[in-house]
Amino acid sequence: MRTTRCTSLRHGLPGLVLLAVAAATAHADVHYRPLPAAAFRSALAIDGASARIALPAFAMRTEPVTVAEFASFLAQHPQWQRDRVLPLYANADYLRDWQTPTVAGPEFANRQPVTQVSWFAARAYCASEHARLPRWYEWEYAAAADATRPDARSDPVRNQRLLADILRAGGEPPRPIATQPANVYGIADLGSLVWEWTEDYAAMFPNADARVAGGGPVLALCGGSALAFAAKNEYALMLRVAALTALQPIDASPHVGFRCVRDPE
Amino acid sequence: MSMIRKALAWLLCIPLLAGARAGAAAPGRADLPADSLYRITPLQLRDQDGARFDLASLRGRPVVLGMFYASCQVVCPLQIETLKRLQRALPHALPVVLISFDPAHDGVARLHAVAAEHRVRAPAFWLARLEHGDLDALGAVLGIAWRALPGGGGYSHNVVFNLLDRDGRIAARSDKQDGQDADFVAAAKAMFAAQ
Known part of the structure; x- marks a missing residue:
C-alpha cells in the first residue's frame, strides 16, 4: 500500500485523491487473524511444573510491523521521532540507523520488519492501530503452530529450523516479511525473522530475583537452569526469552521488532 | 470600543x-528536564484518604516512588517497613509514594486499611491507586514489573524503589529488600545536602 501511495504522488491531482483514499484505508489494509480460546501448555515452568494456561481468544497481526508502516506512524505521531522522543521512552539506539528521523533510507527495505524500536514505541504503535502488544503466552501460543498443525512443538525438524533462524537473525539485518508460508492461523514469520517485544516481557524474571507472595522464586528461566523450561527441546524459545528479558524497555536492538494483537470486540 | x-x-x-x-x-511541564517522570501525563492518583492528586504535583521536593499491591502478604508489608526505616534514617523528611499495580482490587478502603495497619499517613507516606494514566508504562519507567499468577493467587513481582529528585528525575534506584542500600541512602542524603 505504501508503494501505491508513493507512486500516486507523482501523478498530481488524481494522485492526491488516491492518497486520501489510501490514508482512509490505512488500517483496513492491516490484517489481524483470530486465534481461538485455548488451554495452552506453556514451555515456561511455574513452580517447576509445566504451566497450563487458559488463554481467551484474541486476534493477531499476520505480519510484523514493517519499516514502511513505522515510517508512516512517525509521520503521524512526531513525538515518537528519534529527535523528539522522551529519553524515558527510548535510548540513543532508537532508530539510530535511519537516514533521518522520519526516513529509513536505502539501507532498509520497506517490507522489512522494523527493528531498533523500544518497548514504549512498539506499544505506542500498536495503540495507533487500536491494538496492544501480545502477552508472552499469546505469542508463544501463536508461535507453536506451523503451516499444518496448531501445535508443532514436538517436531524436531521444525525446532531445528527455528533454532537456525534465530541464530541467523542475531547476525544480519532482518529478511523481508512473508516469504515463508503462514501458520494454520494465517500468521507469518513468528519466531523466524526477529525477536518480538511482548507486553509483559519484563515480568518473566529470568533470574533468582523473582519473587512471589509466598516467598520463593516463581519463574527462574535460563539463568543456568534449563529446568525452568518444561519443554527442554525448545532451545530456540529459551534463547528468545533470555534475549528479551535482558532488555530494558528503552532499549532498541537491531534484532527486536514487534507485532500487535487485538482483543475481541 | x-x-x-x-x-x-x-x-x-x-x-x-x-x-x-x-x-x-x-512551573508547568515546559521547563521540566527531558528525563523527568513528571512529563508523563496524565498520572492521576488517589490516596488512602480518598484525596486525588497528580503525580507531577510532587515536584519541588525529593520523593521515593515504588509500587505494591495491598493483598500481598509477605514482600509488600516488608517493603513498607523498609521504607519507614529509610525515612527514619534520614535527617530530613523524604515522602514515599507507593502505587498499587492492582487497582482493580485496591480501592481507597483497602489502601486505608493497609496504611492504618502500618501506621503510615499522608503526606509522609502515600499508598495510592492510579485513577487515570498508563500503569504499565509507569511500571516500566520505574523498573517495576508484575505478573498475575495463574489461578488468581496474587502476583509475581519485583520490588524496586526509585529516588526522584525535585524535578522528577530518577536519581537512584534500589532493589535491596532490607533497606540497607548504602548507595540509595547516600543519594538521598546528597540530595538534601544540595538543597
Missing part, C-alpha cells in the same frame, strides 16, 4: 500575570 477592549485586556491580564508568578513557584 478599542479603549474598552484594551481596558478589558488589562483586566484580564492581571489574573494572567498573577498566574504567571504562581507558575514560577510551581
Whole structure:
C-alpha cells in the first residue's frame, strides 16, 4: 500500500485523491487473524511444573510491523521521532540507523520488519492501530503452530529450523516479511525473522530475583537452569526469552521488532 | 470600543500575570528536564484518604516512588517497613509514594486499611491507586514489573524503589529488600545536602 501511495504522488491531482483514499484505508489494509480460546501448555515452568494456561481468544497481526508502516506512524505521531522522543521512552539506539528521523533510507527495505524500536514505541504503535502488544503466552501460543498443525512443538525438524533462524537473525539485518508460508492461523514469520517485544516481557524474571507472595522464586528461566523450561527441546524459545528479558524497555536492538494483537470486540 | 477592549485586556491580564508568578513557584511541564517522570501525563492518583492528586504535583521536593499491591502478604508489608526505616534514617523528611499495580482490587478502603495497619499517613507516606494514566508504562519507567499468577493467587513481582529528585528525575534506584542500600541512602542524603 505504501508503494501505491508513493507512486500516486507523482501523478498530481488524481494522485492526491488516491492518497486520501489510501490514508482512509490505512488500517483496513492491516490484517489481524483470530486465534481461538485455548488451554495452552506453556514451555515456561511455574513452580517447576509445566504451566497450563487458559488463554481467551484474541486476534493477531499476520505480519510484523514493517519499516514502511513505522515510517508512516512517525509521520503521524512526531513525538515518537528519534529527535523528539522522551529519553524515558527510548535510548540513543532508537532508530539510530535511519537516514533521518522520519526516513529509513536505502539501507532498509520497506517490507522489512522494523527493528531498533523500544518497548514504549512498539506499544505506542500498536495503540495507533487500536491494538496492544501480545502477552508472552499469546505469542508463544501463536508461535507453536506451523503451516499444518496448531501445535508443532514436538517436531524436531521444525525446532531445528527455528533454532537456525534465530541464530541467523542475531547476525544480519532482518529478511523481508512473508516469504515463508503462514501458520494454520494465517500468521507469518513468528519466531523466524526477529525477536518480538511482548507486553509483559519484563515480568518473566529470568533470574533468582523473582519473587512471589509466598516467598520463593516463581519463574527462574535460563539463568543456568534449563529446568525452568518444561519443554527442554525448545532451545530456540529459551534463547528468545533470555534475549528479551535482558532488555530494558528503552532499549532498541537491531534484532527486536514487534507485532500487535487485538482483543475481541 | 478599542479603549474598552484594551481596558478589558488589562483586566484580564492581571489574573494572567498573577498566574504567571504562581507558575514560577510551581512551573508547568515546559521547563521540566527531558528525563523527568513528571512529563508523563496524565498520572492521576488517589490516596488512602480518598484525596486525588497528580503525580507531577510532587515536584519541588525529593520523593521515593515504588509500587505494591495491598493483598500481598509477605514482600509488600516488608517493603513498607523498609521504607519507614529509610525515612527514619534520614535527617530530613523524604515522602514515599507507593502505587498499587492492582487497582482493580485496591480501592481507597483497602489502601486505608493497609496504611492504618502500618501506621503510615499522608503526606509522609502515600499508598495510592492510579485513577487515570498508563500503569504499565509507569511500571516500566520505574523498573517495576508484575505478573498475575495463574489461578488468581496474587502476583509475581519485583520490588524496586526509585529516588526522584525535585524535578522528577530518577536519581537512584534500589532493589535491596532490607533497606540497607548504602548507595540509595547516600543519594538521598546528597540530595538534601544540595538543597
